[in-house]
Amino acid sequence: MFGRAVRFLVSRPASLLGLIIVCVFYGWSLVEGLLQFAGILLGDRALGWVLLPYDPFKTNFSKALLPPSPRHLMGTDDLGRDIFSRVLYAAPVDAAISVIVVLGGLFVGNLVGLPAGYFGRGVDEVNMRLTDLFLAFPALILALVIEATLGRQVVYAIIALIVVWWPSYARLSRAEALKVKPRKYVDAALLSGLSDFQIIRKHFIRASLNTLVSYATIDLGNVVLVYSILSFLGLGAQPPAPEWGTMVASGLEYFPQWWWYSIFPGLVITVVVVGSALLGDGLRDLLAGER
Amino acid sequence: MGELLIVRELSVGYRSSDGYSRVLRRVSFSLSEGEVLGVVGESGSGKTTLALAVARLLPPYARVEGGSIVFNGVDLLSLSEREVDELRGTGIFMVFQDPFMSLNPLMKVGSQLVEAIRVRCRRQKTAFRREDAEREAVEHLRRVRITDPEDVAKRFPHQLSGGQNQRVMIAMALAERPRLIIADEPTTALDVTTQAQVLSLFREIVDQEGMAMIFITHDLAVASSISHRIAVLYAGYIEEIGPAKSVLQDPKHPYTVSLIKSVPAKSKDEGKLEVYSERNPKDGWSGEFCAYAPRCAYVHNACVRGVPVLIQLEDRLVRCVNYGERYE
């Protein structure tokens, strides 16, 4: 079944591209992330840039703002640091955050949406009005407010993003629950003596995730984008830690003469967003065909 | 009174993500005015495709591989889309299982009937006057035994029941005066008592207006109650076709036999019902021999030597080697 899914995605150029981008992004982030983590554990941070062309933190003013070349694929920044190495070093953070936020959003969203669809009436009203409340705020503003309140740390950014993300999943999972509810196997489960909780767990979650997985995949890229925006605005990782959004912000004052400083990190963000969108689209087609 | 509709060697296939599948195979039959042909088949037999093909309503992923559909002397398959549009309303009227597919949910029922009358007037090149048409619309509603027709004419389809909507469809047929009605499972979703009303109405207008009708159903009893002739469809082939009475009282093809025997006619104390194999037509069938062979109770070697042709037997045609070994 997994093999068939992969074959399907590979057969279409768009989703193949998406698959490649996503695999490269998360694959690299996994490897690099583990290295960085091991580096912290073992007390030797240099492990983090073993695979990188240059030390992402080393400054060298004589090499500041060099244009892209075979030695510095993305050029250097105002402190002489190799931008390509910094982009690579920053990847795991975005990858991890995107996964955590999407999973968190799915978890909370289903927790709110499935019972709303299943029980209906009072539960539905309460849950959905709660969802509407959160949906009423523009995502970015809500994230900003939450983080500004809690503090400028990555953890708080994650919380803010999960708060912004779960309502859409709540709506979607409720819709799925409404589709499943009238099916007779739900009645059969009741006759078998299963409790409502057991029924939701056994029959509803799978159906919900089946539909939501394609949205979630597209959202991976969207979270990277929003987190980059947060960083751009100064609410994400703090310097000198490299972060794509922050790098775009820093590079702005050197734009357009030293264009590569902002453009390359921005380009990488775009590629990840587009890649996950293409993959998500492909997944949606795959699952739609299976019905 | 010649043949109104002559279908010859019609073959249709569908393209899908899994490939290509043939749904109708060299189907041939003819239909005269005032005649009802009942097309009986299970799901997957191709019966709906046949209806759509004659009505020129096939979806874009369907392909007509060959054959001809000659209606009123014109081969429908040779016409362009525009020519077909001009033809519609003249000739062929389609009734679906779900009347909501044919009725406009945003228009009052009376207005839709008036539109149908306008189409007929344009085709017949007679003058159209609104007041006359509105009166005529109410008359048609009364004819199909709708109570309070003036009131119903002012309502929308969703305000009426399924049975009433199907009767509105019949009223539309009366208003448009087609020469051929194609009905695809028109009573399947209706209650038995409502079904009886709709069936007797169909029969009435066929008899009185001299229209021809193709009535498609999976229910042999329903087909029996309204058809003059019956065609039994299996896996895209016509397996048996002939006068309704004789096909039903003395079925020749093993599939027809199994359809008739499938209706329980006794109580459990009198013994078990006879059973036929469960396999899907596509299981164990390569397309090179009789399609029904994998399920047939009378199968033998000759059945797999090739695809049998339709053989003339008494008053009908049968496709079975048990009556003569001739192959395509």
Added chain:
Amino acid sequence: MSINECLRVEGVVKRFPVGSRGLFDRIMRRKRKWLTAVDDVSFSVGRGETLALLGESGSGKTTLGRLIVGLDKPDAGRILLEGSEVKSVRESREQRGKLQMVFQDPSSSLDPYLSVEDCVAEPLSVEDLSRDEIHVRVEESLRLVGLDPSLSRRRSGELSGGQKQRVAIARAIISEPKVIVLDEPTTSIDVTLQAQILNLLVDLQRLKGYTYVLITHDPSVARFLSDRVAVMYLGKILEIGPTRQVLNSPRHPYTQALLASTPTIGGGPPKPVAGEPPSLINPPQGCRYEPRCPYAFDVCREKHPPLVHLQGGDVACYLFAEKAETLRGGGH
């Protein structure tokens, strides 16, 4: 309650609210409209017997079926299974598995994501059984319904319609139920497969002694499978008696019309019943069938006739009111 009685339904009523009621309606105290799906229905079914609830859509037969197994709660009256009251599915632990249902649409009956084994084993999930024990029971159940036990590993969504229905039956019997409600068990299956399912149901009943309540609109299925038939219309039982009697010599005008309307092979166009199907929200004040009945007289418009007991069956019709009195030996 007699020794042989398995299921008893007493004066059951079930109503559903019609339309949604927003805040405005509540403020304006707009009266809620109710739809009476089951209107004071009583009968009993003996152990190992099959009672058919014969009726068209809107007759209340499906609602009654759900009430019997406990999926819904009656608004009035009660339902007794071997003497104890049937509670709603969420309320009773002891009742679990004793009442089962086979549904009309096989595709909706099974969770397409689960394996056949998981589907069939579901009623066992509340018992404390090991995986091996469950597997054995599932295999046994599949064999009983005529399926190859190796099917248990397949995903239920991959099966054909007929196979799915058998799996649904296997699931229903695995908990050793006393009563099985069969809701139009063959309606959504290809006609050539109907015979197999019907034969299977008969065999299982003979083997295990299940009590069946068969919900159907098809008299020929009722004739084959059931011992007694209850004809339902607009939530009421109009006629009830032994199958042969009700279907061969129907007494109630509606039963006669229903049977005459049913097309048969070799028969001509059926004789239609006059009038429209009834409104469930505003039922007729008197006899529910009166608006369409060719024999209606004045008393029929006043009050719905009670079920009277005649020789070989009960009928709710004023045509027979006198007969009943004669049988009882004189008037009141």
